[in-house]
Amino acid sequence: MSDIVYIGMDLGTSRTSITTSTGVRTTVWSYVGYAQDHVSRKHLGGRDKVFGEEAVQNRMAVDLVRPLDKGVIQDDEKSRHAVRDLIEYVIEQAEIPTGSTIYGVIGAPAEASVDSKAHILAAASEFMDSIVVCSEPFSVAYGLDFLADTLVVDIGAGTVDLCRVHATMPKAEDQRTHHFGGDAIDARLTELLTENHPEAQFSSNMVREIKEDHACVGTHMDPVVATFPVKGKPTEFDITAEVSEACSGIVAPTVEALQDLIATYDPEFQQKMRNHILLGGGGSQITGLSRAFEEALVEYGGGKVKSVEEPQYAGSNGALKIALDMPEDFWQEFIEEQETQA
Template sequence: MRTTVVPPLTAETAREILRKVTAPAGADAAKAARTDLLLVGFDFGTNTSCLKACYAGAGDLVVNEMIPTVVGYASEGLVDNLLPGNARILFGQAALKNRLYLRLVPPLQNGQVEDLQAARDFTRYLRQVLNPQQGAEVRAVIGVPANAERTARETLSQAVTGLFDKVVFIPEPFLAALGYRDESRLGDPAYLDPVRNSLIVDIGAGTTSACLVQGYFPTTEDQVSLPFAGDKVDGLLAEAIRKSYPDSELSLFQVREIKEHHSYVGKMEGAIVVNLVIGGKLRKLDLGEAIGNACELLLQRVFEAVKLMIAQASTDSVAELVQNIILTGGGSRIRQFDAELQRLLVEDGYEKPRVLTVGENHKEYVARGALVAARQAKEAQWTRLASG
């Protein structure tokens, strides 16, 4: 396969994208829908991917899907007709549901392509999900971790070749700001526009990214990405459970489910006792302290990243910036995370900090912002992928 070099956006093209995406809503409403051009906002997540797509000039979405980022290959010697459709490869939720009979392979790790073959198989499945009109060109704005290196972008471009014809890569926190932006409130003096002046913290599965969004496309100095996020918390929790309950032998999926239901930081509000069937017997596992300790380590990493980004902001912007710190991604759903981060900032001397979370729809904002950017990107800003 030929390697397609996907360069970072230049300052000029980045400013043009930002100018376009901050234009008043409906600026292109008069354009007729084009069924020969499918525009996609794509969040290729370590654990969950999100696709949003519409035809150029159309307002309605033709695809709006959230899919677990996993590929399942049938185990060696598996009998026929055990898997749906007698398939040898399953994807997403179907793979998780039938994981007993599959070798599960996550295409991504720490927000980057880890297994290129699995990534290629997964994107071929996504092409079926998109199901574009025959002959239609498919273009996508794709979210990448903050400060993703050139080699990571090149590997990602190989993974999505065949899925998309042209792409633009944009940092995920910046896209999250675009997706979270409420255009109906832009005329409200009390509204703190996340695109105008905010610090976006995207706590995903593979990476935690922090990014200054201040009315222009972020530079390298305006963003930081840490390989410490939800998956790391899962690993720490799994290790703690093994130490306390050596015979438990929980799968990573069970550990992740426990974390997602019971995660917290700060003061534990009550005992966390989880009922699990282990070795065919019902067991009660007291996991409150283990969960809190694992999540607390994530909080401290986020705190340090936030302080680093605040230090990068200009003195003219920092007073408003610290009042518009926005948490997104799965880690933002950890109970009391926003309040505890705000407490740490207050204790460290920051003036009236305010930390917000984007809420339950956190998985959609990167893809939503990516589709906003895709609708407005000019021809010169797209990079064509080489055919495989």
């Protein structure tokens, strides 16, 4: 058999990352842009499609698809096709030697890992020989060797996925998802800025960038001053209160889901779990978030929360680790099943 290359992929609503056993890791925004006509194709240098940031920057010239937008693959041909193209693109970026046998673990938003599993397998099986789809918070925990009595909170753009980890593959009852993630913060911030500063001009991209630079919850916050044009003239605005209020929206629904997962767990181990809460995903970089969760958990008996060190790659690194630990029999079983189906 040819050489085996193992890959871990984090197929997120806003970002897709890959880590390979050949030592490559790379990330791309989860967007695909398709040329609309021959003019836009010419504009794209003769290409039919572009990916990631380039697709977003050319959004006026392409049909922009964000296939995992709401945390599942939308059930239309366009989204399914875009997932396939996105997976093909990231695997190309990983420069895996041709002819390799590829075994991959794909971590996806919790709901997608169940509801869209068949779509993900169908899309990825064109490019990988054997595949496992798992929920992303589980791959984050696995990568950090947190396999027992841990609660992982993966704060993405479209979804916030929570997962109880207790030394087995998580089941549906171990997971909760809510939709007040990064995108919802952006939407709320846009709303507040529009209400409070109707004269300011800004785009959703600008709002997201401001959030990524200054996101903070809690009372001790550095002032946030943004420059927006007013009738074309650059003007400064103090938007500290708006940023703080928009970011704070994430706390209540997350604490509610955390508490629910703790309360329905074996009572003997609840204490251990509440003291082992791990934050991952891009949104875990909001300053003061661990502290805000700990404070909100006090009335339910307290808890200890900490953030992963590499939010961007924690998911794909963990997925690679699952792949490396998976027994060969398992991969073979998948291949035989595919062959039987074919």
